[in-house]
Amino acid sequence: MIHTPYLLFLGDAPDPLAAKVAQGIKDWRPDNAIGQFRMEGCKADMGLTDMTLAEAKEAGAKTLVIGVANRGGVISPAWKKVLVAALEEGFDLASGLHNLLRDEPDLVAVAEACGRTLHDVRVPSVDYPIATGVKRTGKRCLAVGTDCSVGKMYTALAMDAEMRERGMKATFRPTGQTGILITGDGVPLDAVVADFMAGAVEWLTPDNDPDHWDLIEGQGSLFHVSYSGVTMALVHGGQPDALILCHEPTREHMRGLPGYDLPSLATLRDTALQLASVANSACQVVGISVNTQHLSEEDAVAYLAQVEADMGLPAVDPFRQGAGRLVDALDAI
């Protein structure tokens, strides 16, 4: 559990895209972001107040979050100075980089001397149990995709935001490093040891109020041969009551797998529902979320209408249209 609120470290981001973790925090948990720290030459701007470490500390920030990735995911010497100063100022550090904070001896030494914590959210920090399959109270929704990186996290976060705005009981449950940094908690599922994957998902989505929804962040795809085992653990460990199908219609082949075609939405529906019913026979597919960023507005609207007609389910792009109709569908269960 990472202490909030955060000061967002944008470093010397070469472009806005490099700061997508910071952008995610700013977009989805603005209360977690008290200000931003930018170095000379930084090309990203969250529109937050630029703060020194001392100013941010004074304003109540608890953790400096590395909200930027540079090439190779390494911690540069220029960054290092700021990170050391932040520890000395009393901040914890949190990072989702491949280059772990804990692998930097100087950061470890200063953190120990100052009594601060280094959070590497890419690495599990819990001994997860083996899944028991015992039915849990409360309800769960899982986003499953025709491919990786088709908008599953965005969909879950947009639904979570809409549900909380409506006063519904909802919790976004992150399963990847960006989501964990956004909320301050979660399971880095792709780094969990195989035997404990489904148990980690059970741990992440425990018993809850009967009218509470967990919005579980999806990972991979049942049809992506590199990562399908991780997706399977989500489908069985999550015991979802509801599935949202996610799709990106301009993808020419499975991400990183030339020669592998994407499944149709109908194939994804049938496969995911059949597998999910093993853990929860009441599971339903309730809606479709399409990432239409590579389509014109007109083409997007036409595509969504066609999908909705073909599949008999609400089909929306939550980025263009909001997640309201997906939440309506959940609420109708």
Add this chain to the structure above:
Amino acid sequence: MIHTPYLLFLGDAPDPLAAKVAQGIKDWRPDNAIGQFRMEGCKADMGLTDMTLAEAKEAGAKTLVIGVANRGGVISPAWKKVLVAALEEGFDLASGLHNLLRDEPDLVAVAEACGRTLHDVRVPSVDYPIATGVKRTGKRCLAVGTDCSVGKMYTALAMDAEMRERGMKATFRPTGQTGILITGDGVPLDAVVADFMAGAVEWLTPDNDPDHWDLIEGQGSLFHVSYSGVTMALVHGGQPDALILCHEPTREHMRGLPGYDLPSLATLRDTALQLASVANSACQVVGISVNTQHLSEEDAVAYLAQVEADMGLPAVDPFRQGAGRLVDALDAI
């Protein structure tokens, strides 16, 4: 890679069942077992020559394999004396126990001093890659089960033995600790980090001669919610050309999961084939292996005949009847 041949350590096994790893080595790779080492009170006997460490060393044994599990999987003080003496005598040690050899400081110290290797086959020793999904040469057969522990390893080993007897090119590919100790190599798949599971299976079953078969040891079940992610990685990383369905007909519920029914063989066939076809569209289900140990001979024969009629596939218990008909089915592809 563990050096063979072995001296099998049976310790103070309280009963024959406790020595099932040693039994597996003796049954399936008798050439790997040069003798057995039994302590006072040992209730297991492989029928091998009882040897002192010095005699086994003289006879050419390279590794002392812990072929027995005691309660809790721990290394007892009584065992420790033998293990230390074995290292001093020039043996490597190999173990699949939960209690790792490398976690015992005295064993580590003696192994270092003597230049010997401690093999904990429960822990991966390779940095496996992410799966690429690239089609590999050679052919692969995977055993998939309606549940865990229904005879998948036995089936693959029996087919491997039959194929080698016929002069076919075949390699048993272990994915669990018992199989790894039997052959001296493999992937402890349930201990691999999630992102690398399918890549580990690809690594285990590389390009080979067009007429060579890998017999891949199955793990878990697509229908077992605790371990299905591991099974999925085998189905997609293994790119099987052939699937063998494995079943134990007297199981009342999924192993360790009260309330979870076993799928029918027809459901397993359809689900496994559909998922396998993502990675290899030519995959076929070629036969059925039934563990009939809890049925009388008469009931077993009747059950197998019924399954064969219902499914239109050869159905055998390889323990009672040999794996010949399953190999015939593979050979017909």
